[in-house]
Amino acid sequence: MWEGRFITAKKRGRWEYVGRARGIRAAAIIALDDDPDGTRHVILVSQYRVPLGRFSLEIPAGLVGDDAGGEGEEATTAAARELEEETGYRAGMLEVLGEFYSSPGMVSECFTLLRATGLERVSEGGGTEGENITVHRVALRDLSRFVAEWRRAGHAVDVRIALFMNFLGV
Numbered sequence: 001m002w003e004g005r006f007i008t009a010k011k012r013g014r015w016e017y018v019g020r021a022r023g024i025r026a027a028a029i030i031a032l033d034d035d036p037d038g039t040r041h042v043i044l045v046s047q048y049r050v051p052l053g054r055f056s057l058e059i060p061a062g063l064v065g066d067d068a069g070g071e072g073e074e075a076t077t078a079a080a081r082e083l084e085e086e087t088g089y090r091a092g093m094l095e096v097l098g099e100f101y102s103s104p105g106m107v108s109e110c111f112t113l114l115r116a117t118g119l120e121r122v123s124e125g126g127g128t129e130g131e132n133i134t135v136h137r138v139a140l141r142d143l144s145r146f147v148a149e150w151r152r153a154g155h156a157v158d159v160r161i162a163l164f165m166n167f168l169g170v
Contacts, residue, residue, distance in 0.1 A: 001016070006020065006024065006063070007019070007020060008020070010108075018106065018107050018108070018109075019107070019108040019109060020063075020108075020109050024063050024064065024065055025063070025064040025065065025075065025109070025110055025111065025112065026061055026062065026063055026064060026109060026110070026111035026112070027061060027062060027063075027064050027075045027076075027078045027079040027082060027111060027112050027114060028059055028060070028061040028079075028111050028112070028113050028114070028160060029059060029060045029061065029079050029082065029083050029091075029094075029113075029114050029115075029116050030042070030059055030097070030113065030114070030115045030116065030164055031043035031059070031060060031083060031087065031089060031091070031115075031116040031119060032115065032116065032117050032119070033089070033119040033137065039139055039141075040139070040140045041137050041138060041139050041140065042059075042137075042138055042140060042143060042164070043060065043083075043087050043089055043119070043135065043136070043137055044057055044058065044059060044060075044135075044136040044137075044138060044161070045057075045058055045059070045060050045086050045087060045125075045127075045133045045134065045135055045136065046058065046133070046134045046136065046150075046155070047127070047131060047132060047133045047134065048132065049156065052156045054154065054155055054156055055155045055156065056155065056156040056157070056158060057136070057147065057150050057155060057156070057157045057158065057161060058158040058160070058161070059158065059160050059161060059164065060082060060083050060086045060087050061082065061111065062078060062079075062081070062082030062085070062086070063078065064078040064112070065078070075096065075112035075114065076094050076096065076114065079091075079094055079112070079114045079116070080094060083116055084122065084123070084125075085125070085127055085128060086125055086126070086127050086131075086133050086135070087125040087133075087135045088121055088122060088123040088124050088125030088126070088135060089116070089119040089120065089121055089122070089125070090119070090120045090122045091116035091117065091118060091119055092117065092118020092119065092120065093116070093117050093118045094114050094115070094116050095114060095115045095116075095117075096112060096113075096114055097113040097114060097115055098112070098113055099111070099112050099113075100112075100113055102159065102160075113160075140168065143165060144165065147161060147162075147165070
C-alpha cells in the first residue's frame with residue numbers, strides 16, 4: 001500500500017499491517033551490570049517516541065542491517081553497536097535468547113532478543129545525533145518502583161520491560 005525508508009504498510013486480503021522495509025530486522029538487549037558487591041543492575045533507556053507523543057522507557061534496541069550495504073549484518077553485531085551507541089556500555093558477552101514478535105496482529109517485525117553481560121562503560125551513550133537518549137542504570141531490587149514512578153509521571157513503558165521483570169521475578 002505504501003513504503004517508506006524503514007516501514008511498509010501492507011494489505012493481505014482484508015488484513016492491514018505494517019512491516020519493515022527491505023527485510024530490516026531489530027535487536028533488543030537485556031543489559032545486566034553487576035557491582036563488585038554483587039548488586040545487579042539493568043541498563044534501560046528512555047527517549048521521546050513520536051508515535052506515542054511522549055517519552056518511553058525501554059530496553060536498548062535498534063535495527064539490524066538498516067545502513068546501506070548492511071543487509072547481511074548479524075543480530076549480535078547490531079546489538080553490540082546499538083548497546084554502545086545508546087548506553088555507552090560495551091558487552092563482554094552477548095547471548096541470543098531467541099526471536100520474538102512484539103505485536104503480531106499489527107506488525108510483522110521480528111526482533112532478536114539478546115542478553116548482554118560483562119559490561120564496561122566506554123562512553124556516555126545517548127544514541128546518534130537527534131536521538132537524545134537518556135541512560136538509566138537501575139538496581140534490579142528497585143526496578144518495580146522505578147517503572148511505577150515512570151508510569152505515574154505519565155510516560156510510556158515498553159512491554160519488553162514487563163516481560164523482563166516477570167522473567168526475573170522482579
